[in-house]
Amino acid sequence: MMLIEETSVPDTALPVDAFKGHLRLGSGFGTDSLQDEVLVGFLRAALAAIEVRTGKVLMRRGFIWSLNAWRSPEGQVLPVAPVHGVSSVTLVSRGGISTVIAAERYWLEKDAQRPLLRPADAVLPAIPKGGTVSIEMDAGLGTTWDQIPPDLRQAVFLLAAHYYEFRHETSLSDGCMPFGVSSLIERYKTMRIGFGAGT
The missing domain is CATH 1.10.3230 (Hypothetical protein yqbg)
Known part of the structure; x- marks a missing residue:
């Protein structure tokens, strides 16, 4: 990740x-x-x-998070909060071929502690073997x-x-x-x- x-x-x-x-x-x-x-x-x-x-x-700004596997295909907890929006979800194959997932296939469950990326259907799109998924998001309190x-x-x-x-102190832990x-x-x-x- x-x-x-x-x-x-x-x-x-x-x-x-x-x-x-x-x-x-x-x-x-x-x-x-x-x-x-x-x-x-x-x-x-x-x-x-x-x-x-x-x-x-x-302070609000953009992030890109890449991972090799969903922790749960029914909903992936995002690493930062609060997330205001997910601008794109892209699957990348082991060979580097990118596939942008249609926004209709997922949605953001907003939460102050644990925002989640949820699938519109039963599960999130499968990540290619040896590949990654890249999630672009906008997060920040202000x-x-x-x-x-x-x-x-x-x-x-x-x-x-x-x-x-x-x-100038060097002895602090x-x-x-x-x-x-x-x-x-x-x-x-x-x-x-x-x-x-x-x-």
Whole structure:
């Protein structure tokens, strides 16, 4: 399985000025934008970390997900949430021949935790032996920063500030996540029910 971010969040969509205020950085000295590139990097790192921990896409963008087999032919759980739409489903043979599946043969079951790709008939189209299926989808909680829930925005700021404050520290563990951030994102984490059921 492979998940590719088809479009990325532009720098201009990131709340750099608000993050400066959160860090209480000085302004009006003619060097206000000196650290912008560094701050953008920390914001992107925090966004990515929060998305991985919650399974939620914060800022809306496109993804392509490729897999070798359906977990369940009656409905495939998608790897991110919330998914707003599936733009295409393409079968690719072992020899590289692509076949676009008609949109009438599947539908999106929207869910904040576990969105599913459902078949219009009994089962999803069969994936060729040795081949793959590629699913293009659009996912995200908001198209702009202000549309993201306030607690998740705060979590991003807290984590980005943590990265900023400890940017020269090399002894922190790789999985370090401040408690305040963990508590803010707890309710957004995807619940795992059962023993890996596909639907």
